[in-house]
Amino acid sequence: MNNTTDIFSDKNITLLREDMLRFAILQLRDASLAEDAVQEALIAAHSSKSGFEGRAQIKTWVFSILRNKIIDIIRDRVRRPTQSMTREDGSDDELDELFDENGRWRKEAQPSDWGQPEKAFKNDQFWKIFEICIDSMKENVARVFMMREFLGFDTAEICNELDISESNCWVILHRARASLRLCLENKWV
């Protein structure tokens, strides 16, 4: 007997669910796992939704539940890897190519001015491209990046979870940021 229909009757919860799903798919790269995580988070939220004063608070709180679900899934996956974790895309050379032999930006690769963040964030196109760029990262690189930037782990915690050295972690984060930036520079600006 499905008792959860009242969660989805509110149009704003439907929108929230879409946001949550997008967030979960981005990190788990598995639609059915993402659906499960979102469903569990919504049910957990629904069963104790007392005392919320505003939509913003609900979103923050539900997302924190969702983040914890995602963290559990990632931990489980790291412990028992069942599929190939890498996706080769030659991006290592791609980043080095942006600089000349003196380590300076090549003229055509020079970062441009993206303007005010607030303006970018109001633009739907920005978010679409942002997701595309995150999704095109290599899985092992993306995992570290997203644990750091979406799930709020600090580098020591990431090293601990994934059993990698701190300097290795920093290198991965640097390359993740650099390739994300490059993707945005190419596709959005």
Next chain:
Amino acid sequence: MLTCKNATKLISKSQERPLALKERISLRFHLLICSGCNNYNKQMKLIRQACEHIGGNEK
């Protein structure tokens, strides 16, 4: 003298832990004279803000 390549590495590092004084000074100086890296620095901040926004984690 800091190269742009190394400046980008320092910028990323600064998002993980505070830079040592020497690192901070050489990066500051480089950012004063290099508009490319200056833009890179701003772009990194934008990316971080965007990630906070996505995670429902805005400060």
